[in-house]
Amino acid sequence: PLSVSYAFGMALNGANGSTYDAIRNVLELQGLTEDQINQSFKSLMLLLMQLDDKVIFEIANSIWYDDTFPVLKSFIDINKEYFDAEVTALDFADPAAVDIINGWVSDKTHEKIKEVLDKIPADAVMYLINAIYFKATWLYEFDKAYTTQENFYTEDQGTKKCQMMRTTADLNYYFDENFSAVTLPYGNEFYNMTIILPNTQTSIKDFITTFDLSSWQTLLNNMAVGKGTVELPKFISEYKLIMNDALIKMGMGIAFSGDADFSRIVEAFSIFISRVIHQTFVQVDEEGTEAAAVTIIEFKIISAPGGTPELDFVIRLDRPFYFIIHEKNSSTILFMGKIGLPEWKE
Structure with missing residues (x-):
């Protein structure tokens, strides 16, 4: 997801040696110089924020450090230049520090994510934070008059009720023996949500483990255009995850260990x-989508090792599905998630 990439883009500017290589490789930026990487982050940020005047897309980056922590000026300067990072020194021992950081996150996500940071540990010295906010209306809005209460068949909680929306339009779609997919465009069609429904024999968990970047590109390249009906439940999805284990499995283990080298952040000691921490909010209704994401990287000091005939298709999303919100031209993935049970609150 984009938020995680931007947070680690800033961290990359402080990493050295094998730590730098590990972060760069997980971000799939091999073969690019550091300047090319920074320029690509800056260019993409400007592109996404200016791309569609019918879509609100905002991205913000910040650096927070304890006021006793001797952070290198060069690290601050490069992240200000390429990531437009806001920089603040705080007394991390002050209980108000958590509220100040959470206040920044709440402001940048339009109050969709209010309390992402639960505490500041005594040995924490720095936080790198990315926040993204997205709000867009469907190109083909769902008529509220056609929204009805329908069944949704969960994998482990039986049959539940959901608010099922409906629309019929000319859309990009794909069907094969493994899954069905449809793309719903926003605004001027630069931003889209692609919804993927695995076949009835495949669980959403099993599908996600096999659906990789190559599968995603293959899907996009093989979609057809046709007139179809989409039945999609309204939902609000809120998710929070500590990403350490996932990132370590992807090859970033050294950055979480006593062998980490962030000597371009601080020289006086090792961190x-x-x-x-990654947290997301996604709300989908008849008008469109509102979404936010936040990623926080916390640093500590190292103290020890550590169908009907007239339609081409019909897709009814009445069982767990996967969604991806993305920008068409750059193929940038903004948000993604699975809906095992579509929950809605007025």
Whole structure:
């Protein structure tokens, strides 16, 4: 997801040696120089924020450090230049520090994510934070008059009720023996939500484990255009995850260990990544989508090793599905998630 990439893009500017290589490789930026990487982050940020005047897309980056922590000016300067990072020194021992950081996150996500940071540990010295906010209306809005209460068949909680929306339009779609997919465009069609429904024999968990970047590109390249009906439940999805284990499995283990080298952040002592917190909010209704994401990288000091005939298709999303919100031209993935049970609150 984009938010995680931007947070680690900033961290990359402080990493050295094998730690730098590990972060760069997980971000799939091999073969690019550091300047090319920074320029690509800056260019993409400007592109996404200016791309569609019918879509609100905002991205913000910040650096927070304890006021006793001797952070290198060069690290601050490069992240200000390429990531437009806001920089603040705080007394991390002050109980108000958590509220100040959470206040920044709440402001940048239009109050959709209010309390992402639960505490500041005594040995924490720095936080790198990315926040993204997205609000867009469907190109083909769902008529509220056609929204009805329908069954949704969960994998482990039986049959539940949902608010099922309906629309019929000319859309990009794909069907094969493994899954069905449809793309719903926003605004001027630069931003889209692609919804993927695995076949009835495949669980959403099993599908996600096999659906990789190559599968995603293959899907996009093989979609057809046709007139179809989409039945999609309204939902609000809120998710929070500590990403340490996932990132370590992907090859970033050294950054979380006593061997981490972030000597381009601080020279006086060694630091490592202690937590990566990722939180998202996605609301989908008849008018469109509102979404937010936040990623926080926490650093600590190292103290020890550590169908009907007239339609081409019909897709009814009445069982767990996967969604991806993305930008068409750059193929940038903004948000993604699975809906095992579509929950809605007025």
